[in-house]
Amino acid sequence: MTSLSVMGVGKIGGEVAYLASVLGIADEICLYDIDTALSRAQMLDILHTGIDLSISTDPEDISGADIAVFSAGMGRTPDVRTRADLLMVNLPAVNECAAFLEDYSGVLITITNPMDANNYYFHHHCGIPRERCIGFGGQLDTARFGGYLTEYGILGDAWVLGEHGEHQVPLFSCLSEDVPEGTRNEILGKMRRSSMEVIRGKGGTVFGPAWHIANLVRIVAEDAHAVVPVSCILNGEYGVSGCSLGIPARIGRRGIEEIIEWKLDEWEQAHFMEAAAASCALCRRADE
Ligand SMILES: NC(=O)C1=CN([C@@H]2O[C@H](COP(=O)(O)OP(=O)(O)OC[C@H]3O[C@@H](n4cnc5c(N)ncnc54)[C@H](O)[C@@H]3O)[C@@H](O)[C@H]2O)C=CC1
Numbered sequence: 001m002t003s004l005s006v007m008g009v010g011k012i013g014g015e016v017a018y019l020a021s022v023l024g025i026a027d028e029i030c031l032y033d034i035d036t037a038l039s040r041a042q043m044l045d046i047l048h049t050g051i052d053l054s055i056s057t058d059p060e061d062i063s064g065a066d067i068a069v070f071s072a073g074m075g076r077t078p079d080v081r082t083r084a085d086l087l088m089v090n091l092p093a094v095n096e097c098a099a100f101l102e103d104y105s106g107v108l109i110t111i112t113n114p115m116d117a118n119n120y121y122f123h124h125h126c127g128i129p130r131e132r133c134i135g136f137g138g139q140l141d142t143a144r145f146g147g148y149l150t151e152y153g154i155l156g157d158a159w160v161l162g163e164h165g166e167h168q169v170p171l172f173s174c175l176s177e178d179v180p181e182g183t184r185n186e187i188l189g190k191m192r193r194s195s196m197e198v199i200r201g202k203g204g205t206v207f208g209p210a211w212h213i214a215n216l217v218r219i220v221a222e223d224a225h226a227v228v229p230v231s232c233i234l235n236g237e238y239g240v241s242g243c244s245l246g247i248p249a250r251i252g253r254r255g256i257e258e259i260i261e262w263k264l265d266e267w268e269q270a271h272f273m274e275a276a277a278a279s280c281a282l283c284r285r286a287d288e
């Protein structure tokens with residue numbers, strides 16, 4: 001049995017709830033949104049598939065869930081240049097939802113941007129242990145990177161660490177061929193711009209993120225012990241502390257079971273430390 005709560009059931013939260021329902025990932029769902037007409041509509045729309053599922057819209061049920069997804073708050077529009085620019089805009093939603101998570105004993109998955117800083121905030125301000133604070137974004141960045149590698153005819157496994165934002169760190173050192181710095185920077189530039197093309201065209205990224213979030217929820221629900229790129233609060237790993245950043249981690253029913261430290265090459269290491277500096281600065285700003 002797995003119960004799931006979703007805070008913020010707009011485009012992403014609504015799609016995640018739908019996928020978790022129809023794919024049989026969750027047996028009980030709680031949908032919460034500040035817009036109560038929306039959460040009720042999402043509940044009815046899912047139930048109209050004919051699925052036999054228990055769905056609540058009572059915020060009292062949020063904290064009882066095994067897994068909670070935080071996707072409340074604003075997304076980028078073409079006028080918002082970076083995800084980091086959403087920090088102060090989304091902090092009220094973080095605080096309002098945090099109030100439902102006092103003494104929360106399940107696994108929290110943070111989606112709302114800037115995701116790394118928000119994930120850190122939940123740990124730092126709400127006292128949710130770092131093992132149970134997972135930030136989502138790395139799987140999506142990795143899928144996008146994989147697409148570019150195919151486009152460039154480069155073989156190998158795609159992995160993206162670092163910040164889910166301007167400071168992504170695609171790993172080139174584990175690919176089957178040496179990729180020159182010029183090509184690395186060119187691909188990184190495309191990765192930074194890739195979601196904005198979707199936002200411009202349809203008002204927000206939905207299918208890509210929701211698919212990977214549902215998979216992450218499944219990994220936790222099924223205690224899969226799978227290694228995936230997620231944002232974790234670092235405590236000295238990779239030489240970084242005081243922020244949340246994307247790294248490979250083993251995930252199971254209790255959350256983050258192991259942070260895996262890979263050796264990075266010089267280019268990756270330099271970009272990872274830039275990501276750490278940016279994420280730490282954003283986490284400090286949220287504290288002010
Ligand atoms: N980490 C990632 O890979 C991704 C992150 N995102 C982020 O996810 C967030 C949500 O995106 P969308 O679903 O597209 O936005 P949306 O605007 O469609 O949905 C957000 C929902 O949050 C609700 N909300 C706002 N304040 C609230 C509060 N205080 N309490 C409860 N609900 C509240 C709104 O009523 C709305 O229904 C954005 O910050 C976006 O940037 C989006 C895609 C991927």
Ligand SMILES: O=C([O-])CC(=O)C(=O)O
Nearest residue numbers: 076083113140195196205
């Ligand atoms: O780019 C955005 O603002 C939404 C997001 O995080 C993504 O799709 O990667």
